[in-house]
Amino acid sequence: MRHNKFLLIAASAAALTAGNSAMAAGFAVSAQSAYGMGNAYAGNAAVASDASTVLTNPAGMFELENPVFGFSAAVTSTGVDYVDRGSRINPLFGSDPLSAGNGVTTETTGGNPVTPGVYYARQLNQKWAIGLGINVPFATSSQYDDDWVGRYHAVETEVTAIDINPTVAYRINDKVSIGGGISVQRANALLTNKIDSGTTCQLVAFRGGIPNPAQFCSAVPVGGGQTFNLAENTQALDSNVEIDGSGTAITFNIGALFKPKEGTKIGVAYRHGTQHELDGDADFTLNPVLQGILAGGTPPSAFLSDSASTVSADLPATLDFSVAQMVNDKVELLGTLKWTQWSSFDELTSEFANPEQDTSSLPFAWEDTVTASAGFNFALNNKVTLRAGFSYDQSPIPNPRARSPRGAANDRYWYSAGGTYQINKRFSASAAFTRVEIDQSAIDNTPPTAGSPTLRGEFDFDVNLFAFQLNWHFI
Numbered sequence: 029m030r031h032n033k034f035l036l037i038a039a040s041a042a043a044l045t046a047g048n049s050a051m052a053a054g055f056a057v058s059a060q061s062a063y064g065m066g067n068a069y070a071g072n073a074a075v076a077s078d079a080s081t082v083l084t085n086p087a088g089m090f091e092l093e094n095p096v097f098g099f100s101a102a103v104t105s106t107g108v109d110y111v112d113r114g115s116r117i118n119p120l121f122g123s124d125p126l127s128a129g130n131g132v133t134t135e136t137t138g139g140n141p142v143t144p145g146v147y148y149a150r151q152l153n154q155k156w157a158i159g160l161g162i163n164v165p166f167a168t169s170s171q172y173d174d175d176w177v178g179r180y181h182a183v184e185t186e187v188t189a190i191d192i193n194p195t196v197a198y199r200i201n202d203k204v205s206i207g208g209g210i211s212v213q214r215a216n217a218l219l220t221n222k223i224d225s226g227t228t229c230q231l232v233a234f235r236g237g238i239p240n241p242a243q244f245c246s247a248v249p250v251g252g253g254q255t256f257n258l259a260e261n262t263q264a265l266d267s268n269v270e271i272d273g274s275g276t277a278i279t280f281n282i283g284a285l286f287k288p289k290e291g292t293k294i295g296v297a298y299r300h301g302t303q304h305e306l307d308g309d310a311d312f313t314l315n316p317v318l319q320g321i322l323a324g325g326t327p328p329s330a331f332l333s334d335s336a337s338t339v340s341a342d343l344p345a346t347l348d349f350s351v352a353q354m355v356n357d358k359v360e361l362l363g364t365l366k367w368t369q370w371s372s373f374d375e376l377t378s379e380f381a382n383p384e385q386d387t388s389s390l391p392f393a394w395e396d397t398v399t400a401s402a403g404f405n406f407a408l409n410n411k412v413t414l415r416a417g418f419s420y421d422q423s424p425i426p427n428p429r430a431r432s433p434r435g436a437a438n439d440r441y442w443y444s445a446g447g448t449y450q451i452n453k454r455f456s457a458s459a460a461f462t463r464v465e466i467d468q469s470a471i472d473n474t475p476p477t478a479g480s481p482t483l484r485g486e487f488d489f490d491v492n493l494f495a496f497q498l499n500w501h502f503i
Contacts, residue, residue, distance in 0.1 A: 060084070060145055060163055061100050062497035066446020066460035068417030070403030071362025073283060073295030073350035078458070078499055079147035082159035084348070085283035085297040086195035086207030089157040095150035100163075100497040101142050107490035108170070110433075114484045115177050117261050118474075121227050121242075126481055127261050129175030143167045150502075154199065157207075161193040165213065172433070175263045178483045179222040181473065182433045189215040193281065208282040211299075216274045217306060219434075223267040223332075224481070225315040226260030231479055232321060232331070248317055258317050267315050267332075273308025273339065291354035301345040301372055307338050310380070335382035344369040360405040362417065370394040370424035393430045397422040403444070413448045415460075428472040436487040438467040446495075456499045464491035 061080035064072055076088025079098040115126040149159035167188040174183060195209030226245060233241035247255040258265060283297035312332050314322070322329040350364040373394050379387045403417025419442035425431050446460030469487040474480055 060102075060165075061098070061147075062102070062446060062458040062460045062495035063415075063448065065102070065462055065493065065495045066415040066417065066444055066458065067362055067403035067405070068401045068419035068442040068444040068462065070364050070401035070417045070419065071295075071350045071352040071360075072364050072366075072401070073297040073348040074285065074293040074352040074364075075350070075360070075362060075405075076285065076293070076295070078497070079149045079159065080145065080161065082147055082149050082161040082195045082209070083163065083193055083281075085285060085295045085350075086159060086197050086209050086281070087205040087283045087285040087297075088295065089149045089159050089195070089197045089207065090151060090199050090205050090285070091293075092149055092151070095502040096148070097500040097502070098145075098147040098497060100145040100147075100495060102145075102493065102495040103142055104168075105492045105494075106170070108436075109488045109490075110176075110178070110485055111488075112177050112485040113470075115482055116484070117224070117227065117481050118479050120479055121230065121260050124261055126177045126180075126483075127175075127263055128177035129173065129263060157197040157199075159195045159197070159209075161191070161195070161209075163191055163193075165189055165191045166215075170434070174222065174266075177485070178433045179263075179266070180224055180481050181483050182219070182221050184218070184220040185434050186218040187215070188217075189213055195281075203287050204284065206282070206284045208280060211279045211281060212276065213279070213302065214274070214276050215304065215306065217272065217308075219271045221269060223269055223312075223314075224260055225265045225267050225318045226258050226262060227479055227481075228267070228332070229258045229318055229321060230260065232318075232329070236325060248321065250317060250320065256317050258315070258321075265315050265317075267318060268313040270311045270313075271308060271337070272311075273306035273337070275304055275306040277302045277304045293352040295348070295350040295352075297348040297350075299346045301369065302343040303340070304343055305338055305340045308336070310335050310337050329384065330382055331384045333382060333384075335380050335385060337381070337385075338379045340377045340379075341375070342372045344372050358407045362401075362403045362405070364399070364401040366399040366401075368397045368399070368424070371396050373424075393426060394424040395426050397424050401442075411450045414445075415447060416445045418443060428470040429474070431469060431471040431473055433471065433473075433483065433487075436469045436471060437489060438469040440464050440466045440491075453503050454501050456501070458495075458497040458499070460493075460495045462493040464489075464493065466491065 063078045073085040076091035079096040081088035116123050143164040145163035147161045151157045169186045172183050191213045193209050193211045197207030199205040229245040230241040233244045238244045245258045248258050250256045279300045279302045281299040286294040311334050347367045353361045375391050399421045401419035405415045407413050421440045423439050442462055442464055444462040448456055448458040450456045466489040472484045474482040
């Protein structure tokens with residue numbers, strides 16, 4: 029029972045963690061604006077040159093001389109190669125290599141559909157400014173083959189969230205402004221994985237007091253004097269679980285912008301952690317023989333039957349310290365250090381409407397991270413600004429044992445470039461491209477529950493991000 033309960037928990041947990049493949053260190057999309065992406069988000073909380081500052085640091089709205097409306101669109105393209113290095117079924121069932129229809133290598137593609145962002149900011153007077161940001165803070169999709177070696181850990185992942193963030197700012201004096209906002213986030217998820225019907229049969233038989241579960245499952249009575257070998261680790265006999273869920277959470281962000289001297293801006297921005305709950309359903313499609321075993325018990329078992337579920341987790345706070353320094357009238361240097369409190373993501377608590385699925389907690393061992401970025405803007409002329417940046421984005425996953433195929437990426441290195449073209453007084457357009465290089469990601473994942481298989485191998489990633497943004501300046 030604990031093994032299969034894990035499969036349900038793991039699929040639900042991925043609703044909160046799968047967005048890792050969207051390329052932020054945990055599971056957030058770092059593609060909020062084309063302007064910022066071109067610098068690899070260096071100076072993000074200080075530069076305040078477009079309306080997306082309502083998200084990154086609302087105190088920066090005073091740097092926009094006129095009301096600005098911005099629309100951005102970003103795409104993440106991800107290719108994943110997996111090489112198996114000895115994945116096996118649990119020693120309780122013999123430690124045989126996990127079967128796979130495509131052998132020891134797997135290729136899959138993932139990424140995001142177009143993720144939009146809409147931003148508006150304006151000064152009400154010399155002291156007050158307001159803004160609104162509507163964006164997609166995380167969105168990802170990936171699809172492994174149904175018969176790949178890690179199918180008991182993950183097959184399909186689709187996660188999307190929409191965030192609405194109204195903000196307000198107050199200018200204390202010419203050198204200091206502060207701001208803050210409320211963030212309402214709606215998340216939706218769909219996740220699937222396979223269930224090993226043979227090992228499940230043995231665990232159910234053991235739970236039912238059958239003396240030799242392996243022998244029973246190798247000759248399951250199916251009527252008419254016939255028996256069926258419900259063998260473990262057999263793809264053709266796999267069952268399936270599909271999790272869908274959604275939830276709404278509320279948090280806040282605050283920021284301050286300091287201008288100690290002409291040409292120097294220092295920004296500090298904090299976004300509070302979020303307590304997320306995803307309410308949804310767990311739908312099981314069981315092998316007919318396994319279904320017959322559960323239905324034929326005395327009394328019949330409701331284990332692995334469709335059920336409502338709720339998964340709860342505390343998602344991390346972030347603290348961003350940024351600097352923007354004008355060197356001359358053409359060159360601006362940018363830098364950022366961003367801390368993310370991934371240690372708050374210590375466990376996932378799962379509750380099920382089905383009384384045979386107990387409330388459970390799945391522990392995590394993620395660590396706090398620091399992201400460091402550096403970049404520059406170069407004003408080529410009064411129409412064109414070019415920019416570039418580099419970022420080191422630390423992974424919160426401390427070792428291969430804590431890695432999941434739904435979020436397998438390691439430390440990553442951003443190489444970004446972009447530019448802005450001033451079309452006329454009212455309109456400007458920005459575009460950016462980022463190439464992300466990721467350290468090879470080893471996985472050696474054996475969930476801490478009885479009967480769980482081990483996924484052992486290496487992931488290699490190919491990642492590119494594209495973004496476009498149009499700004500409308502109300503002059």
